[in-house]
Amino acid sequence: MSRFKIYQENCSDVTVVSNLFIDEYMKDANDAQLKIYLYLLRVMGAGHSTSVSDIADQFNHTEKDVVRALKYWEKNHLLTLEYDDTKNLSGIRLLDVSKRSSDDVVSLAPVVQLPPKQEALDAKPAFSKPSYSLDQLKEFQNKEETAQLLFVAEQYIGRPLSPSEIKTILFFADRLHFSEDLIDYLIQYCVDKGKKDFRYIEKVAISWAGEGITTPKQAAKFAVKYEKSVYDVMKALGKSGIPTKAEADYVMKWSKTYGFTKDIILEACNRTVMATDNHRFEYADSILSSWHKKQVHHKSDIKALDEAYAKSKSAAPKPRFKNTDQFSQFMHSEYDFDALEKEILSN
Incomplete structure (x- = not known):
């Protein structure tokens, strides 16, 4: 078929959307997230104000759906949620997609009370499971779609x-x-991972909900990200189960921010396991942060650091002891590994 151009006669009443947003962000966002972000652009361009309840009414969503979409875009660094002294949502700063900075703000009426921004990202109470009655359970089971879903789950x-x-x-x-x-x-x-325990399945579901996942495609992409990096590190540090957000953030920091390859990260994990049974993610982070400062890029760089350290140790003057008590005191003060671990974790 022949190619064609798309044009418009009158462009005076338009909402501008970044090409980078279309190329990089649209494919992973769900319907509600896309509608709400585009609506924010529309409101900002017109210089109007809005509120969570107004947006919910506009698209026939719940206010929770709107808040969840806003958090999704904040997590993707396309906007920043602003709060007043009473912890009400007071503004949304739309960030430039390419530069991650902008002075454009959409004014929101503070009609829905929300937690502070950091608490809002980590909070889980909205996902707590209620106590359903038998009537609610029967009504759920009697739905045709539900009956089919339960049958598949049993299989x-x-x-x-x-x-x-x-x-x-x-x-x-x-x-x-x-x-x-x-x-x-x-x-x-979960079953493919060998996990049929519904407590495990529930934890996975809550973690997906916290990430704003609403489609199997999004879940698959999220799972692949964890499978390729986080779970390898979890295993190397002797941990099992679902990674916490903090643990996943450590791995993203090491791989994305520091730019370490998998072999270097696993080397730090191996050293951590040999050194301590506690606070292993924090301990590994101290090792990798030190290597980052010393510009480690390859395992050969680590070997060079080890050799330099061993050389400095052998060149250091050896202490002389007059008696056993002095030797014991030296060993306690200079080689207190518990104290050393605390010092490393505090830096």
Whole structure:
């Protein structure tokens, strides 16, 4: 087919969207996230004010859906949420997609009370599971879509679901707003990892909800990111289970911010395991931060640092001891590994 141009006769009433946003951000955002971001651009361009409730009414979403979308874009560094002294959302600063800075602010009426920004990112109370009644459970089970979903879940698990497990699936749909497709993918994903315990499945679901995941495609991309990096580090440090946000942030820091390759990160993990049983992520971070400052780029650089350290140790004058008590005192003061570990973690 022939190619064609797209043009417009009158461009006076337009909303400008960055090409970088279209190329890099649109493909991963869900319907609600896209609508809300474009609407914010529209409101800013017109110089109007709005509120969470207004946006919810505009697109027939819940206020929680709006807040979740705003947090998603804040996490992707396309906007910053601003709060007043009473912790009400008072403004949204839309950041330049390419420069990550802008003075454009959309004024929001402080009608919905929200936690401070840092607490808002880490808070989990919105995802707590309620106590469902038998009537609610029966109503859920009687839906045609639900009956099919429960049947598929039983095939994955390999046995009939208990009432408690059915309530957990109800929680996914009712409170986390997961679609049937996403719940299907969630259970399949966990079972493929050898995890059929619904407590584990629930933790995964809550972590996905906290990341703003609403589609199987988004979940798959999120899972791949963790599979390739975070879980390898977790295993190397002798940890199992679902990584916490703080643990995942450490791995992203080492790989993205410091630019370390996998072999260097795993080398730090191996040294950490040999040195301590506690605070291993923090201990490994102290090692990798030191290597970053010393401009380590390859394992050969680590070897050079080790050789230099060993050379300095051998060249240092050896202390002389008059008696056993002095020797014991020296060993305690100079080689107190517990104190050394605390010192490393405090830096």
